[in-house]
Amino acid sequence: MKLLVIGSGGREHALAWRLSRSKRVHKVFVAPGNGGTARDPNLHNVELTDPQALAQFAQSEGIALTVVGPEAPLAAGVVDVFRQQGLKIFGPTRAAAQLESSKDYAKAFMMRHGIPTAAYETFTDPAAAHAYIDKQGAPIVVKADGLAAGKGVVVAATEQEAHEAVDAMLGDGSLGAAGARVVIEECLQGEEASFIVLADGRNVLALATSQDHKRLRDGDTGPNTGGMGAYSPAPVVTPELHHRIMREIILPTMQGMARDGIPYTGFLYAGLMIAPGEDPGRPIKVLEYNCRMGDPETQPIMMRIKSDLLDVLENAVEGKLDQAEITWDRRTALGVVLAAANYPQSPRTGDVIEGLPPDNDECMVFHAGTRDTGKAIETAGGRVLCVTALGDSVRMARERAYETVERVRFDGRQYRGDIGWRALKRPQGPRA
Numbered sequence: 133m134k135l136l137v138i139g140s141g142g143r144e145h146a147l148a149w150r151l152s153r154s155k156r157v158h159k160v161f162v163a164p165g166n167g168g169t170a171r172d173p174n175l176h177n178v179e180l181t182d183p184q185a186l187a188q189f190a191q192s193e194g195i196a197l198t199v200v201g202p203e204a205p206l207a208a209g210v211v212d213v214f215r216q217q218g219l220k221i222f223g224p225t226r227a228a229a230q231l232e233s234s235k236d237y238a239k240a241f242m243m244r245h246g247i248p249t250a251a252y253e254t255f256t257d258p259a260a261a262h263a264y265i266d267k268q269g270a271p272i273v274v275k276a277d278g279l280a281a282g283k284g285v286v287v288a289a290t291e292q293e294a295h296e297a298v299d300a301m302l303g304d305g306s307l308g309a310a311g312a313r314v315v316i317e318e319c320l321q322g323e324e325a326s327f328i329v330l331a332d333g334r335n336v337l338a339l340a341t342s343q344d345h346k347r348l349r350d351g352d353t354g355p356n357t358g359g360m361g362a363y364s365p366a367p368v369v370t371p372e373l374h375h376r377i378m379r380e381i382i383l384p385t386m387q388g389m390a391r392d393g394i395p396y397t398g399f400l401y402a403g404l405m406i407a408p409g410e411d412p413g414r415p416i417k418v419l420e421y422n423c424r425m426g427d428p429e430t431q432p433i434m435m436r437i438k439s440d441l442l443d444v445l446e447n448a449v450e451g452k453l454d455q456a457e458i459t460w461d462r463r464t465a466l467g468v469v470l471a472a473a474n475y476p477q478s479p480r481t482g483d484v485i486e487g488l489p490p491d492n493d494e495c496m497v498f499h500a501g502t503r504d505t506g507k508a509i510e511t512a513g514g515r516v517l518c519v520t521a522l523g524d525s526v527r528m529a530r531e532r533a534y535e536t537v538e539r540v541r542f543d544g545r546q547y548r549g550d551i552g553w554r555a556l557k558r559p560q561g562p563r564a
């Protein structure tokens with residue numbers, strides 16, 4: 133069988149790599165792919181991004197199944213285009229992808245269906261937004277309504293920062309249409325976790341839990357990024373919390389979408405805030421929905437899948453997820469992102485990458501912003517690589533990942549030295 137993965141990041145490299153290990157898969161195309169997918173003999177890059185052109189390619193190549201990585205093609209309706217042409221694709225329709233593409237839609241959806249989330253209000257009028265901030269005080273969170281490539285959320289420690297965020301979004305239009313509406317919400321405290329499921333419109337299958345590291349620098353300091361590292365499983369999600377998340381958040385989300393006449397298919401990522409403490413009844417609230425897998429969470433998750441991922445995805449597109457099951461490697465997988473100089477502001481590109489090791493099932497270097505020039509692999513984006521390793525404990529996975537991190541070099545490389553710190557701090561308990 134031939135498969136197609138849409139996207140060009142580390143998430144797509146990991147998805148395509150895992151799919152290429154399926155016994156029935158003969159070729160995996162990645163559109164447009166990156167330097168890592170170019171280098172892998174089992175993967176083939178195709179220079180396409182337009183939904184119509186992708187569907188035409190899928191028709192002419194006889195692609196058996198397409199999997200969509202990032203949110204932009206989903207919000208542009210790539211799933212609708214493929215389905216209209218009778219092509220099999222795993223992802224949400226454009227209407228369902230609004231759970232990510234409009235924060236206001238997502239918040240109103242959660243309110244309507246009783247799904248726990250931070251208290252909020254939505255504004256288009258700057259004066260009303262400023263007045264709300266004055267009334268609520270800081271800390272407070274200001275979010276652009278639309279897709280803003282990770283730049284749309286300001287967690288404001290002071291009222292002044294919140295006012296500035298409103299001015300930037302509603303005032304000078306720096307985020308364009310994405311910022312023409314803002315959601316202002318209560319700032320939640322606690323520990324974040326990424327909870328990702330597959331959905332077929334009726335049934336859901338949870339993937340292993342994971343945790344991201346959003347800030348650029350050690351100790352969760354510095355600016356927000358797309359994610360600087362992740363590991364799976366996330367011990368904060370105990371079996372009890374796992375059960376509650378399914379019951380209080382995931383199932384009501386699926387039922388709510390079905391009731392609204394927009395059945396949800398595809399990956400669904402609930403970004404959660406778990407209140408501090410150890411009380412198994414403590415609040416768990418949704419920070420955001422993403423209508424796709426996380427990046428870099430996908431990289432450790434893919435390293436741990438022992439089942440044939442194609443079987444699972446086929447069940448998902450056929451509405452038979454109730455018959456699917458995933459076997460997980462019991463070990464921990466941990467991924468460290470290597471980012472380019474000046475990331476996240478304006479990453480420098482064109483630096484030559486040296487010391488890349490050969491692929492190895494215990495430690496993979498997934499590529500993101502890289503380009504194969506024929507002579508060398510160069511940096512070509514903000515997040516460049518994600519070095520992901522398996523180990524019998526968080527500590528061992530981390531040691532193995534950092535051994536490789538230290539060997540892979542390019543000018544201006546930035547990475548965090550403390551990926552996994554929250555898991556290392558926790559007493560070892562039962563795992564979900």
Ligand code: AMP
Binds near residue numbers: 250317346419
């Ligand atoms: P989002 O794109 O909505 O996930 O926001 C990006 C990041 O901002 C999240 O991963 C959190 O770290 C932070 N964040 C978003 N909403 C809140 C909130 N209500 N309270 C505290 N932090 C938040």
Ligand code: GLY
Binds near residue numbers: 358359425427
């Ligand atoms: N790593 C967070 C995200 O993919 O949105």
